[in-house]
Amino acid sequence: MYDYKNIEKKWQKYWEDNKTYKVEIDKNKKKFYSLVEFPYPSGAGVHVGHVKGQTAVDIFSRFKRMNGYNVLNAMGWDAFGLPAENFAIKNKKHPGDFTKKNIENFRRQIKSFGPSFDWDREIDTTDPKYYKWTQWIFLKLFEMGLAYEKDAPINWCPSCKTGLANEEVLDGKCERCESVVEQKNMKQWFLKITDYAEKLLADLDDLDWPEYIKTSQKNWIGKSEGAEIDFEIDGFSEKIKVFTTRIDTIFGCSYVVLAPENKLVLKLKAKIKNWQEVQNYINEIKNKTDLERTDLNKNKSGVCLEGVWAINPFNKERVSIFLADYVLASYGTGAVMAVPAHDERDFEFAKKYNLDIKRVIAKENSSNDNNEECYVDDGFLINSEKFSGLTSFQAREKMIIEGQKNNFVEKKINYKLRDWLFSRQRYWGEPIPIVKCSKCGNVPVPEEELPLVLPEIENYEPSGTGESPLAKIDSWVNVKCPKCGQLAKRETNTMPQWAGSSWYFLRYIDPHNEKKMASEESLKYFMPVDIYFGGAEHTTVHLLYSRFWNKALYDQGIVPVSEPYKRRVQHGLILAEDGRKMSKRWGNVINPDDVIESYGADVMRVYIMFMGPYGDTSAWSTSAINGINRFVNKIWSLLEKEVCDELADKETLNILHKTIKKVGEDIENISFHTAISQLMILLNYLSSLEKINKEVFNVYLKLLAPFTPHLSEEMYQRLNSDVNQSIFDFSWPEYDLDLIKDEKVKIAIQINGKLRDSLEVNFDSEEDFILSLAKERELVQKWLENKEIVKIIFVKNRLINIVVK
RNA sequence: GCCGAUGUGGUGAAACUGGCAAACACGCACGACUCAAAAUCGUGUGCCGCAAGGCUUGUGGGUUCAAGUCCCACCAUCGGCACCA
Numbered sequence: 001m002y003d004y005k006n007i008e009k010k011w012q013k014y015w016e017d018n019k020t021y022k023v024e025i026d027k028n029k030k031k032f033y034s035l036v037e038f039p040y041p042s043g044a045g046v047h048v049g050h051v052k053g054q055t056a057v058d059i060f061s062r063f064k065r066m067n068g069y070n071v072l073n074a075m076g077w078d079a080f081g082l083p084a085e086n087f088a089i090k091n092k093k094h095p096g097d098f099t100k101k102n103i104e105n106f107r108r109q110i111k112s113f114g115p116s117f118d119w120d121r122e123i124d125t126t127d128p129k130y131y132k133w134t135q136w137i138f139l140k141l142f143e144m145g146l147a148y149e150k151d152a153p154i155n156w157c158p159s160c161k162t163g164l165a166n167e168e169v170l171d172g173k174c175e176r177c178e179s180v181v182e183q184k185n186m187k188q189w190f191l192k193i194t195d196y197a198e199k200l201l202a203d204l205d206d207l208d209w210p211e212y213i214k215t216s217q218k219n220w221i222g223k224s225e226g227a228e229i230d231f232e233i234d235g236f237s238e239k240i241k242v243f244t245t246r247i248d249t250i251f252g253c254s255y256v257v258l259a260p261e262n263k264l265v266l267k268l269k270a271k272i273k274n275w276q277e278v279q280n281y282i283n284e285i286k287n288k289t290d291l292e293r294t295d296l297n298k299n300k301s302g303v304c305l306e307g308v309w310a311i312n313p314f315n316k317e318r319v320s321i322f323l324a325d326y327v328l329a330s331y332g333t334g335a336v337m338a339v340p341a342h343d344e345r346d347f348e349f350a351k352k353y354n355l356d357i358k359r360v361i362a363k364e365n366s367s368n369d370n371n372e373e374c375y376v377d378d379g380f381l382i383n384s385e386k387f388s389g390l391t392s393f394q395a396r397e398k399m400i401i402e403g404q405k406n407n408f409v410e411k412k413i414n415y416k417l418r419d420w421l422f423s424r425q426r427y428w429g430e431p432i433p434i435v436k437c438s439k440c441g442n443v444p445v446p447e448e449e450l451p452l453v454l455p456e457i458e459n460y461e462p463s464g465t466g467e468s469p470l471a472k473i474d475s476w477v478n479v480k481c482p483k484c485g486q487l488a489k490r491e492t493n494t495m496p497q498w499a500g501s502s503w504y505f506l507r508y509i510d511p512h513n514e515k516k517m518a519s520e521e522s523l524k525y526f527m528p529v530d531i532y533f534g535g536a537e538h539t540t541v542h543l544l545y546s547r548f549w550n551k552a553l554y555d556q557g558i559v560p561v562s563e564p565y566k567r568r569v570q571h572g573l574i575l576a577e578d579g580r581k582m583s584k585r586w587g588n589v590i591n592p593d594d595v596i597e598s599y600g601a602d603v604m605r606v607y608i609m610f611m612g613p614y615g616d617t618s619a620w621s622t623s624a625i626n627g628i629n630r631f632v633n634k635i636w637s638l639l640e641k642e643v644c645d646e647l648a649d650k651e652t653l654n655i656l657h658k659t660i661k662k663v664g665e666d667i668e669n670i671s672f673h674t675a676i677s678q679l680m681i682l683l684n685y686l687s688s689l690e691k692i693n694k695e696v697f698n699v700y701l702k703l704l705a706p707f708t709p710h711l712s713e714e715m716y717q718r719l720n721s722d723v724n725q726s727i728f729d730f731s732w733p734e735y736d737l738d739l740i741k742d743e744k745v746k747i748a749i750q751i752n753g754k755l756r757d758s759l760e761v762n763f764d765s766e767e768d769f770i771l772s773l774a775k776e777r778e779l780v781q782k783w784l785e786n787k788e789i790v791k792i793i794f795v796k797n798r799l800i801n802i803v804v805k
Numbered sequence: 806g807c808c809g810a811u812g813u814g815g816u817g818a819a820a821c822u823g824g825c826a827a828a829c830a831c832g833c834a835c836g837a838c839u840c841a842a843a844a845u846c847g848u849g850u851g852c853c854g855c856a857a858g859g860c861u862u863g864u865g866g867g868u869u870c871a872a873g874u875c876c877c878a879c880c881a882u883c884g885g886c887a888c889c890a
């Protein structure tokens with residue numbers, strides 16, 4: 001039996017002592033940067049999902065390394081975050097202590113399954129040496145005008161008396177106390193990711209990422225091209241600017257809608273006859289939670305501003321103005337033109353309030369269109385004066401040109417993407433390095449004063465005013481303005497958890513540099529990340545934020561590439577044996593420690609990779625892991641065989657070289673489960689042999705090595721007593737295409753496309769020869785009796801199909 | 806509602822460019838070893854049929870000598886977004 005307990009420990013110690021996986025810049029070698037998302041070190045310890053990603057990155061890295069690349073592969077901790085803070089509040093302890101303990105546990109667990117990380121490059125986002133540079137990047141963004149402050153509503157829990165991050169709000173309720181979350185206006189920091197919307201969108205095209213991630217990001221950015229149209233207001237100098245992508249429908253506009261928050265309404269107050277009603281409506285909406293507003297999908301509400309009218313600039317028609325909650329203040333201009341006949345929402349609203357429904361787009365190119373339904377697609381214009389008869393596409397172009405000429409239309413692109421809310425009213429995060437001076441405004445903390453260290457504090461409980469707990473430390477808050485020297489106050493909000501993870505891949509490259517975020521030389525050598533493994537939950541947020549930071553730094557000439565991640569691979573979830581998500585609540589969590597205890601790290605690694613396609617969700621199976629245990633022990637038992645130096649026979653070489661080819665290609669394509677099945681096929685073959693050629697044996701161990709590093713090292717040492725190097729110092733075996741060619745092939749004989757018989761012939765045998773052999777077969781003759789051969793289809797080395805009548 | 810993904814044995818799944826569907830495993834059955842069990846090893850295992858043979862990749866159609874693979878329509882499941890004008 002394979003003694004995994006001792007052998008795995010032995011090799012882990014060997015790797016650590018010999019710094020086997022240490023990597024330095026080596027310009028004689030091609031670099032390869034593989035990355036896996038670094039974990040948040042929770043109290044629960046490493047999850048099998050972490051094992052999946054980390055094993056994958058390890059297999060890939062070891063494979064690349066054996067192929068001669070200088071591989072950078074490191075691990076770290078995304079350690080700021082709420083669980084640590086909540087723990088601190090509850091236990092009156094510093095969140096850092098809790099975090100430190102968790103990190104130690106994570107490190108121990110990860111090391112116990114033997115990944116090839118260069119541990120000298122380990123990073124921790126809560127370490128001031130690390131977050132010094134998170135703050136430094138923030139200041140760069142501030143300098144670039146990409147970090148700014150503005151009043152914005154935040155999620156406010158009235159019972160916990162604190163602001164909440166979006167991630168802490170579940171179904172409109174506070175995650176901790178379940179009270180309904182309110183919106184509260186506060187001055188907040190934002191990062192202007194919208195400035196990069198176009199680049200973030202356009203550059204997706206060149207990335208080797210799964211199409212579904214690209215689509216998701218595209219949808220998230222949500223580009224839409226259209227126009228802004230000015231509607232004059234009868235009797236006022238103010239105009240209503242609306243945004244639309246369907247200017248072609250403008251002759252069907254029967255009213256204009258403002259978001260209830262739109263300030264314009266105050267200016268119209270004097271002429272609004274039903275002001276009381278309007279005001280009530282505004283208040284009603286203000287008191288609605290986000291939950292209620294978005295949940296009211298089916299029941300749109302609104303109020304008409306009686307006594308005022310907007311004027312459609314195309315036909316000078318007077319239309320009513322409404323306030324309605326189905327228009328979002330935060331998108332476009334906060335106002336829309338309503339075309340009930342050609343927009344579902346307007347249609348619904350118009351029916352409810354009995355408003356005009358004018359049809360201006362017809363499906364077919366004919367003037368009559370009696371359709372009573374709402375028609376939202378493009379078509380041909382009708383009832384649109386001189387534009388009638390045009391297609392929607394043509395009309396949009398012409399109308400925009402005409403509108404531009406007359407100064408009431410502007411071309412406009414809008415994005416769904418919003419600026420990134422960057423401040424949190426929390427303790428356990430990077431302090432935002434800004435001093436607020438009544439004279440100078442927001443002043444950056446001078447670079448030489450970084451890191452601005454998170455101060456020690458007595459009580460982590462939020463203050464209740466919506467401010468961060470840092471606001472309570474007068475000695476920290478009160479400082480002199482770095483610019484004018486007068487008394488000023490520090491910004492007391494901290495950064496969100498996303499900050500540290502938005503650039504950690506840059507720090508791995510040069511983690512101990514005290515003068516720079518990373519040296520130019522090292523960035524130039526190692527960037528970009530060649531392959532990035534991770535989970536599907538980061539499809540939009542983390543991947544988008546970190547692309548944005550990288551692009552901003554690229555524009556400053558700090559990083560050498562505009563896109564950080566060349567290739568992205570995401571893994572599917574591992575469910576519990578019962579098919580549900582693993583959760584403490586169900587008591588169905590698989591702890592990697594237990595798996596390693598009963599089977600060893602190599603079995604766990606291979607099992608997790610063999611569960612199914614890497615990107616698919618699959619359920620844990622105790623009996624299936626037993627099968628892998630058998631596999632690993634069967635490999636071990638090869639050592640009992642006689643090893644010889646006699647030349648291996650053709651059959652052996654054939655299957656061996658097929659395996660070299662397939663395993664290499666499968667790893668490259670992230671098809672680990674089929675690579676493993678090929679390794680099983682070769683094992684079954686080797687096990688059936690009387691004796692094994694030593695070279696063949698060695699090649700097999702190398703092919704196994706990325707998957708079962710401990711086992712392969714041990715067996716390699718035992719087999720080659722003269723070698724005292726790691727198997728990973730040797731190169732990946734090469735295959736010979738000539739040896740892969742089969743000498744004999746099985747040819748299927750089909751009659752009318754149905755399999756009737758088969759033949760074994762020499763490779764590359766010709767059609768005539770095979771046909772004559774086939775005709776002699778009894779099984780074939782039976783089907784050819786009294787039939788006329790119409791056609792012969794021959795595919796070399798595969799099949800012959802005889803078509804008869 | 807929109808977008809995306811996926812549908813193949815009892816289960817996880819495989820199948821290169823259209824070319825012998827079910828590789829490799831799990832499970833199950835039988836056998837060997839054992840007083841017995843576990844472990845291990847061996848044999849078998851898509852479905853119907855005694856057999857010849859027939860049927861089979863979510864459903865229905867189509868293209869083709871040949872379709873899991875291509876085209877059209879539909880159904881189901883999962884995931885994401887969700888009043889973005």
